[in-house]
Amino acid sequence: MKDLKHFIFIYFIIVVIMSLQAQEIEPAGIKIIKEYYATYAKLQPDLLRKFFADDIEWHIPGHHPLSGTKKGPEEVLAFFKQLSKAKFKAELIYLSGNEEYVVDIHRGWSNTGKDDIDMPWVLLFRIKNGKIQEARNWAWDQHAADAFFWKVYHLKPIPERLSNSLSENPK
Numbered sequence: 001m002k003d004l005k006h007f008i009f010i011y012f013i014i015v016v017i018m019s020l021q022a023q024e025i026e027p028a029g030i031k032i033i034k035e036y037y038a039t040y041a042k043l044q045p046d047l048l049r050k051f052f053a054d055d056i057e058w059h060i061p062g063h064h065p066l067s068g069t070k071k072g073p074e075e076v077l078a079f080f081k082q083l084s085k086a087k088f089k090a091e092l093i094y095l096s097g098n099e100e101y102v103v104d105i106h107r108g109w110s111n112t113g114k115d116d117i118d119m120p121w122v123l124l125f126r127i128k129n130g131k132i133q134e135a136r137n138w139a140w141d142q143h144a145a146d147a148f149f150w151k152v153y154h155l156k157p158i159p160e161r162l163s164n165s166l167s168e169n170p171k
Contacts, residue, residue, distance in 0.1 A: 003142075014096075029100060033102045033104065033132075034095070037092065054072070058070040059135065059137060062139065064150050086110045087110050087111060103123070104123040104125065105120060105122050108121040112152055119144065
C-alpha cells in the first residue's frame with residue numbers, strides 16, 4: 001500500500017510538472033539543479049556545498065547503512081562521499097519543475113562487482129532562496145537498493161560498535 005502511495009504521489013508530481021514544460025523560460029529551480037548535476041559530475045563532493053541551504057534535509061529511503069535523513073551540509077556531503085565509494089553514477093532521464101520544486105528521474109548504477117545495481121531513481125528537490133532546501137529520493141526497487149547497499153557498506157559487529165561508542169563517550 002505504501003509503495004502504491006509513493007507511485008501515485010510521484011505520478012501526480014510528474015503530471016503537474018509536465019504541464020509547466022510549455023513555459024518558454026526555464027525556471028530558476030531547474031537551472032539550479034542542472035548546475036548542481038554538472039558539479040556532481042566532477043566527482044568532487046565538497047564542490048556541492050554551495051548548492052545546499054544551511055538547514056538542508058536529504059531523505060534517503062530504505063533500511064541500509066546509508067538510509068535516513070541527512071541534516072545540514074556536512075551530513076549530506078558525508079553521504080555523497082560514502083556514495084562515491086560505491087562508484088555510484090547517474091544519468092539524467094527527465095528533469096522538470098518550477099521555481100520551488102524540481103523532479104528528477106535518473107538511471108543510477110554502480111559497477112562494484114558486488115551484485116551491481118542499475119535502476120531508475122526519482123528525486124524531488126525543494127528550492128528556497130536559490131539553494132536546495134530539501135531532497136527526497138525514491139528507488140525503483142527499494143528491496144534491491146537495500147540489498148546492494150548492505151553488500152557494499154558493512155557495519156562492524158555489535159560488540160565492536162558498542163565498545164567504540166562507549167570509549168568515545170565515557171559517562
